[in-house]
Amino acid sequence: MSRWEIRLAIALIGVVFTGGMISTAQAAPVKAAVEVSAVEVLATLAVKGRAPKTGYARSEFGQRWADVDRNGCDTRNDILKRDLIEIIFKEKTRNCVVLSGILADRYSGETINFVRGNITSMEVQIDHVVALSNSWQTGAFNLTLAQRTALANDPMNLFAVKGRLNAQKRDGDAATWLPPLKKFRCAYVAQQIAVKVKYSLWVTPPEKDAMTRILNTCPKQVLPEK
Numbered sequence: 001m002s003r004w005e006i007r008l009a010i011a012l013i014g015v016v017f018t019g020g021m022i023s024t025a026q027a028a029p030v031k032a033a034v035e036v037s038a039v040e041v042l043a044t045l046a047v048k049g050r051a052p053k054t055g056y057a058r059s060e061f062g063q064r065w066a067d068v069d070r071n072g073c074d075t076r077n078d079i080l081k082r083d084l085i086e087i088i089f090k091e092k093t094r095n096c097v098v099l100s101g102i103l104a105d106r107y108s109g110e111t112i113n114f115v116r117g118n119i120t121s122m123e124v125q126i127d128h129v130v131a132l133s134n135s136w137q138t139g140a141f142n143l144t145l146a147q148r149t150a151l152a153n154d155p156m157n158l159f160a161v162k163g164r165l166n167a168q169k170r171d172g173d174a175a176t177w178l179p180p181l182k183k184f185r186c187a188y189v190a191q192q193i194a195v196k197v198k199y200s201l202w203v204t205p206p207e208k209d210a211m212t213r214i215l216n217t218c219p220k221q222v223l224p225e226k
Contacts, residue, residue, distance in 0.1 A: 033083055035222040039215050045193070046202035049135040060207035061132050061140075062149030072096060075153040079126050081158035084114060092111040094129040105162045106188075112162055125163040128152070129188070130195045131171040140202040147199065157195045172216065175206035194223045 058064065065076040073081070073096040081087060085102030103112045103124050114124040132140075132152060140148055151157060169177045174192060178185050189211045194204060203211065215221055 013050075037219075038186075038193050038221045038223055039212075039219060040216065041197055041223060042193050042203075042208065042211055044121065045208070047205055047208055048138075048202045049138075049155050050204055051141060053133060055141060056133055057134040058132065058134070060148055061147070062145060065126075066149060066153055068149065068153045075158070076126055077159045079155065079160050080124070081115070083156065084124075091197055096162075103160055103162075105165075106159055106184050107165045107181055109181045110162060111128045114160075120156075122163045125166040127159050127161045127166045127169065129157050129159060129191050130201065131169070131173075133171040135199065135201055138196070140199065140201065144200065151195075151199050154195070154198075155188055156191070156224065164191055168216035173203070173204065173207045176212040177213070178210075184223045185214050187224070189214045190221050190223050 007026070065074040067074050069078070070120075071078070074093060077098055078098055080094075080098040080101065084098065084103050087101040088099045089095045089097050090097035097116075098114070099116045101114045103114055105112055106126075112124055114121075130151075135151060140151060143151070175190055179188050193211065195201070
């Protein structure tokens, strides 16, 4: 597949490019005409060293867990609703605030009970697949505030996961942290690549080497559609 075909295929799964930079406009979901190989897309990403962390702050990515899609629920609850089963909602929140549910954790393979509370909520956390500080050091500092807010709240870049693993990962990239559940690593790396290309981020040499090593075990791995 040529680079043009790869870029076209990415556009068909909802990524809008304008002069090499993503647009924050909401594209209508379109079924991809072709599956996009994670290996081929990785080859199109720029490779550079990490930029300085200077200027990074969580506030540079907008309001924490904003309601960017204006559905009345914040992003955290949207992801909990997407990733949990057997959900119980808080009354009179129009099925928005998740009180409890069960998570089949992608990162560990464990089944985790989620119960909302000051302490118990920490058992299930929302992970940024491409960590925000990592994204800052690989190009997000060049994005607008609106684009960074989109990145921080993009369902493509968010998983509900075991809290301790999210804390363990911190701002690690594929070279420094991978999910302990080995059978999920190919999908995890493909998810990171999809986010990186969507927001015009680069990869570092060790990061690309780690991604390549993982994808060598699953050469047919494709990018996620969302």
